[in-house]
Amino acid sequence: MRIAIEARALSAKGGGVKTYTYQLMRHLLKLNDEHEYLILRDSVGQTGVLAGARDVVMPLWHEGLLPVWLQYQLPRMLKKLEPDVVHFTKADVPWRKVAPTVVTIFDIIPLLFPESQALSRRLYWPGALRRAATQSDWIVTISEASKRDIIRQFGVDTERITVTLPAVDWQHFRPVGERLFDYPYILFIGTRDKRKNVGALLRAFAAIKNDVSQRLVIVGKRALKADNAEREAQRLGLSEHVEFKDYMSYHQLPALYSGADLFVWPSVYEGWGFPPQEAMACGTPVIVSDGGAIPEVVGRAGEVVAFTTDDLTERTHDGVFEKNLAAAIGEVLGNEAKRADMRRRGLERVRQFSWDDVAQRTLDVYKKAA
Numbered sequence: 457m458r459i460a461i462e463a464r465a466l467s468a469k470g471g472g473v474k475t476y477t478y479q480l481m482r483h484l485l486k487l488n489d490e491h492e493y494l495i496l497r498d499s500v501g502q503t504g505v506l507a508g509a510r511d512v513v514m515p516l517w518h519e520g521l522l523p524v525w526l527q528y529q530l531p532r533m534l535k536k537l538e539p540d541v542v543h544f545t546k547a548d549v550p551w552r553k554v555a556p557t558v559v560t561i562f563d564i565i566p567l568l569f570p571e572s573q574a575l576s577r578r579l580y581w582p583g584a585l586r587r588a589a590t591q592s593d594w595i596v597t598i599s600e601a602s603k604r605d606i607i608r609q610f611g612v613d614t615e616r617i618t619v620t621l622p623a624v625d626w627q628h629f630r631p632v633g634e635r636l637f638d639y640p641y642i643l644f645i646g647t648r649d650k651r652k653n654v655g656a657l658l659r660a661f662a663a664i665k666n667d668v669s670q671r672l673v674i675v676g677k678r679a680l681k682a683d684n685a686e687r688e689a690q691r692l693g694l695s696e697h698v699e700f701k702d703y704m705s706y707h708q709l710p711a712l713y714s715g716a717d718l719f720v721w722p723s724v725y726e727g728w729g730f731p732p733q734e735a736m737a738c739g740t741p742v743i744v745s746d747g748g749a750i751p752e753v754v755g756r757a758g759e760v761v762a763f764t765t766d767d768l769t770e771r772t773h774d775g776v777f778e779k780n781l782a783a784a785i786g787e788v789l790g791n792e793a794k795r796a797d798m799r800r801r802g803l804e805r806v807r808q809f810s811w812d813d814v815a816q817r818t819l820d821v822y823k824k825a826a
Contacts, residue, residue, distance in 0.1 A: 457491045457492070457540040457541065457822065457823070457826055458491075458492045458494065458537070458538065458539045458540050459484075459491055459492065459493050459494065459539060459540065459541055459542075459543065459822055460493075460494040460496055460512075460534060460537060460539035460541070460542040460543070460555070461477075461480075461481060461493065461494070461495055461496065461542075461543045461545065462496045462530070462542065462543065462544045462545055462546070463477050463481065463495050463496060463497055463545060464496075464497065464498040464516065464546060465477040465545055465546055466478060466495075466497060467497070467498055467499045470706070471647070472562070472622075472728065472730050473545070473546060473562065475622075475730060476545070476560070476562070476598070476622055477545045479622075479623070479625065479811045479814070480545075480811070480814060480815060480818060481493070481495065481506055481509065482506060482811070483811040483812055483814065483815035484815045484818065484819060485506060485507070485508045485509060486812070486815070487812075487815055487816065487819060489508065491819075492510070493506075493508065493509040493510065494509070494510050494512050494537055494539060495509045495510065495511050495512065496512050496514065496530065496533070496542075497511055497512065497513045497514070498513075498514060498515065498516035498525065499513065499515060499516065512533065512537065514529050514530065514533055526548060526549075526550055527550050527551060527552070530550060531550045531552050531554050534554045534555055535554050538555075539555050540555070540556070540822075540826045541555060541556045541557070541558060541822045541825050541826040542554075542555045542556070542557055542558070543557075543558040543559070543560070543596075543818075543822070544557065544558070544559045544560070544588070544592070545559075545560045546560070547559065547560065547561045547562060547584060547585060547588050548584035548585075548587060548588055549587055549588050549591050549592055550591075551587065551591065553591065556593050556825045556826050557591070557592045557593050557594075557825070558592060558593065558594045558595075558596060558818075558821055558822060558825050559588045559589075559592040559594075559595055559596070560595075560596045560597065560598075561585065561588050561589065561595055561596075561597050561602065561606055562597065562598055562602065562727045562728070563597075563598075563599075563601075563602045563605065563725075563726070563727025563728075563748070563749075564585055564602070564605045564606060564609055565651065565725055565726075565727065565748075566578065566581035566582070566585070567581065567582060567585060567609060568605070568725060568768060569651055569724060569725060569768045569769070571650060571769060572649045572650045572651040572679075572724075574679075585609075585610075586610065589606060589609075589610035589612050590610060590612075593616075593825045594616055594617075594618065594821050594824065594825045595612065595616055595617045595618070596617075596618050596619075596620055596818060596821060597617060597618075597619055597620075597727070598619070598620060598621065598622050598727055598728045598749070599619065599621065599727055599728050599748070599749030599752050600619055600749070600752060601727065601748045601749035601752065602619075602727040602728075602748075602749060603617050603619050618817060618818075618820075618821050620813070620814040620817045620818055621728075621752070621809055621813075621814070622728055622730065622733070622809065622811075622814060623733075623806070623809035623810050623811045623813075623814060624730070624733050624734050624737045624806055624809070625811075626737060626806070626807075628706075628709075628710060629709070629710055629713070629734045629737035629738055629806075630710060630737060630738060630739075631710075631714050631738050631739035631803075632710045632711050632714045632738070633714075634710075634711040634714070634715075635711065635714075635715045636704075636708060636711050636712055636715055637673065637699075637715060639670075639671055640669055640670045640671070640717050641670050641671045641672065641673045641699070641715070641716055641717065642661070642668075642670045642671070642672050642673070642716065642717060642718045642719075642720055642785065642789075643673050643675070643712065643713065643716035643718070643719045643720070643735070643740070644657055644672070644673070644674045644675065644676075644719070644720055644721065645675045645676055645704075645709075645712070645713075645719075645731045645734075645735075646675075646676045646721070646723070646731055647676050647677060647679050648674075648676045648677060648678045648679055648683045648685060649679035649683060650683050650724075650772060651723060651724045651725060651768075652676075652683065652721075652722075652723050652724075653722040653723055653724050653745070653747075653771065653772055654674060654683050654685040654688075654722075655683060655684070655685060655688045655772060655773075656722045656771075656772065656773075656774070656777065656778050656781065657672070657674075657720055657722050657781070658672070658685060658688050658689050658692055658694060658698070659688075659692065659778050660722075660778045660779075660781040660782035660785060661694070661697070661698075661782070661785070662692040662693070662694055663778075663779070663782040664782050664785060664786045665694065665697050667786060668785075668786065668789050668790075670717055670718070670789065671697050671698065671699060672694070672697060672698045672699070673698075673699045673701065673712075673716070674698065674699070674700050674701070675701045675702075675703075675704050675712065676701075676702070677702050677703060678702070685700070686700060709734065710738055713734060713735045713737075713738035713740050714738045714739060714740065716735070716740050717740075717741075717789060717795070718740070718741050718742075718743065718785065718788055718789060718795075719731070719732060719735035719740045719741070719742045719743070720742070720743045720744075720781070720785060721742065721743070721744045721745065721750065722744070722745045722747075722761070722777075722781060723744075723745055723747045723748075723750065724745070724747050724763075724768050724771045724772060725747040725748040725768055725771075726747055726748045726749055726750050727748060727749055728749050728752075728753060729744070729749065729750045729753045732744050732750065732753050732754055732758065733753050733754075733806055733809070735802070736754065736757060736758070736802030736803065736805055736806050737802075737803070737806040739799045739802065739803055740799070740802070741758070741759075741788055741794075741795045741798035741799055741802065742754055742757070742758040742759070742798070742802060743758060743759040743760075743761060743781070743784050743785060743788060744758055744759070744760055744761070745760070745761055745762075745763060745771075745777070745781075746760050746761070746762045746763060747763065747771070754802075754805065755805050755808075756801065756805075757798065757801035757802040757804065757805035758798065758802065758805075759784050759788060759798070761777060761780050761781045761784050762777070762780075763777050764776045764777055
């Protein structure tokens, strides 16, 4: 088969969609050499990094021109390339279908929690997600929670959706002895928007800060719809107890995770969750919320703290959740035997996920769609 994969996510500086797209293509190319892969890119940066695939570049000069790129330039190019199937990896597809179409819809959070989106994204995503769900031949998603949401929102036949649970790169994310900080710490990593619920973590930490020796390290760039976490930390009197880092390189992450006594992720809702998965791979105990697919990530390896409301907006100020989160953090930090058991179970848990399996299941979808 000639398989075209729309891969504009590779132009991003980071994030889960880029990780998914890169790892999927890398492992598809490892499966066998009987298929031809065309990588459809929106920039010339990093072309040639996937040996065995052919890069096809159509420059996207500005994000505001995405509708023209996706709806006109890309279909014209696909007509020339004549693929047997095309896979769109960023939850949007052209109106005009020129080949059997597969799309990855990671989640429908822009519809469930629009307050976390900038205005331009709030205008874009409803139409894009509906196109993706209704105009494609097959949908790939990354969790059972997202599958349920897609079916409920768009009435899609369950037989048209395949779930492929993401993995981590075990060679990169593993326990290491290097330490980036000379003090004990609790870690959070994620893009800083309202949905990540950093405010709830700060309030939970404030309740126990005098009972623990750890500082709180928050790593992640502020989104366009920022979370105002610095202001909240100052209000809570945490300036001496919290460290904010906008950026850590990919190569620093194993040491960052490995050095933490605990990783905490209180997100309101997720379609998956690479950070807690990466933390477990580095041997770090994890505490998470029950938002969306996060319990699917950690299984029984991590502590899951439940919200008391289904309203996603109200979850950002769920007092009972914050009280229970504080109690869970204190309990785990105060029990070394429990942390050791969580480390062991976390390392076992991440080995249950495989990019080879994701690639094989996705290739099976290509064959069905074509």
